[in-house]
Amino acid sequence: MTLSARAVIDLDVVGDRISRHIYGHFAEHLGRCIYDGFWVGENSSIPNIRGIRTDIVDALRALDIPNLRWPGGCFADTYHWRDGIGPREQRPKIANTNWGDVVESNHFGTHEFMDLCDLLGTEAYVNGNVGSGTVQEMSEWVEYLTRDDDSPMARLRRENGRDEPWRVPFWGIGNEPWGCGGNLSPEFYAEEARRYATYCHDHGENRLTLIAAGANEDDFEWTRVLVKTLVESHAANLYDKHPYQAISFHYYTHTGSGINREDATTFTDEQFYDTMAYARDFERVVRGHVAVMDSYDPENRVSLVCDEWGTWWNAEKGTNPGFLFQQNTIRDALVAGIHFDIFHRYARRISMANIAQTVNVLQAMILTDGDKLVLTPTYHVFEMNKGHQDARALAAHVLDAPATTARGGELPLVSMSASTKEGAALISLTHLSTDDECEVRIDLRGCGARVTRARVLGADSATTYNDADVPDRVEPRPLTTAFEGGELVVTMPPHSFATVELALD
Ligand code: AHR
DSSP states (O other): OEEEEEEEEEEEEEEEEOOGGGGBEEOOSSTTSTBTTTBOOTTOSSOEETTEEHHHHHHHHTTTOOEEEESOSGGGGGOOGGGGSSOGGGSOOEEETTTTTEEEOOOSOHHHHHHHHHHHTOEEEEEEOOSSOOHHHHHHHHHHHHOOSSOHHHHHHHHTTOOSOOOOOEEEEOSOTTTTTTOOOHHHHHHHHHHHHHTOOOOTTOOOEEEEEEEETTOHHHHHHHHHHHHHHHHHHTOSSOSOOEEEEEEEEOOTTSSSOSOSSOOOHHHHHHHHHHHHTHHHHHHHHHHHHHHHOTTOOSEEEEEEEEEOOOOOTTSOGGGOOOOOBHHHHHHHHHHHHHHHHTTTTEEEEEESOSBSSSSOSEEEETTEEEEOHHHHHHHHTGGGTTOEEEEEEEESOOEEEETTEEEESEEEEEEEETTEEEEEEEEOOSSOEEEEEEEEESSOEEEEEEEEEOOSSTTOBOOSSSTTSSOOEEOOEEEETTEEEEEEOSSEEEEEEEEEO
16 A cells, blocks of 8 residues: 655755754763774774774764764763773773673773774764762863873873874763762752863863753753753853853663663564654654753753664673664664654754764664674664755655554654755655555745655665675665656655755756
């Protein structure tokens, strides 16, 4: 059966800029993300550049990733950066009590991370330690990385082989302080965040964007306390700028009774639709945080950052449950498609997002198996969508979408967003029906347009994934589109993601 949906895009109603940083990434010292992922060491038989896997660098460069968050996550609040500098063999080992209780060698530290960012051509987002660290420790880390004179930390960096300071724009002030980051109350954390921020300085040309650690999912009260404390302290102290510039929150998609309860590759249609309903509920959560921030900060001076998002399934059988290694199917790709549509719609307030995580952990772009590298369906969504980076959001509405029922409510089966830059437009479409194709007729208003490329990501089953044996089961393929009666007609196969690129007259 063929379902049908109608949609409208106003090609000349140009909205907010979609920050490229919405396409950000996250690499934690967790399982096989860093070690046996990004980092194989200089003596590995796997091709590498100064210890960093070459094939991963090449694959991620093709995504134009704008920023990379590190070293956690929960790990950030147990990490002491001085353990990770100097000659590798002399670095102290520590216990990674958050993730698998394994011994951390500290072989991948500050210099290795900055080298990785340089190789990727991406900006660094360093997450400081509030839970078990000190203000001095974070302040000195900023100085170590970014100062260019004869200060004690700049000198220490030079002793470790790096003359020039790096540019490090993004800094997280702790992580999940309501949980692994210290089990703090929002009131206490808000004061702490302000104190930490006070001692993190802009050295030389480097300008910091300090990100206070925010809410779990729809904990709007956490956001309210953070933004209120920030805005009021700013007004009282007449600072030139706010002590911190952004507030984060985390949102993981799962089904059943919580994270880590269901398998990544084996699921029923009901579980599939429940997952999609959970992903779409992200819009309610974003709307709530934005409403709270609007009420205290109507001038939009403080931005919202979702620095952990993605699916969270059971760890694959036979792997360490503390390593959070999961496969990645078409279902995960569609969760990504839905999230990006929502990020694009709220581009006014959302300045950054980071999928959790980039390699071998949770909703990964890349899975490694020895010297083999697998690009996941989610990787392809990031690649197909990269034209939205720094584009301007367009008014895009799905009308008369088919729907089903999931998690006790109505679940529309088509999601869409669009943007424009440099005389072109990009339309993203996510279609959720597991049984039926859907003909989407899009009324393109405002100017003439012709299709320059259309691609679709799909497979016979939503459970399909790529692995080392068959790495290309799920890949973007050309999609045929048509103009009929002035409307763009896109026929989406069941459970698929598509992008249509337009040249505008
Ligand atoms: O991404 C995995 C973990 O999930 C992060 O370390 C933590 O911040 C969150 O709970």
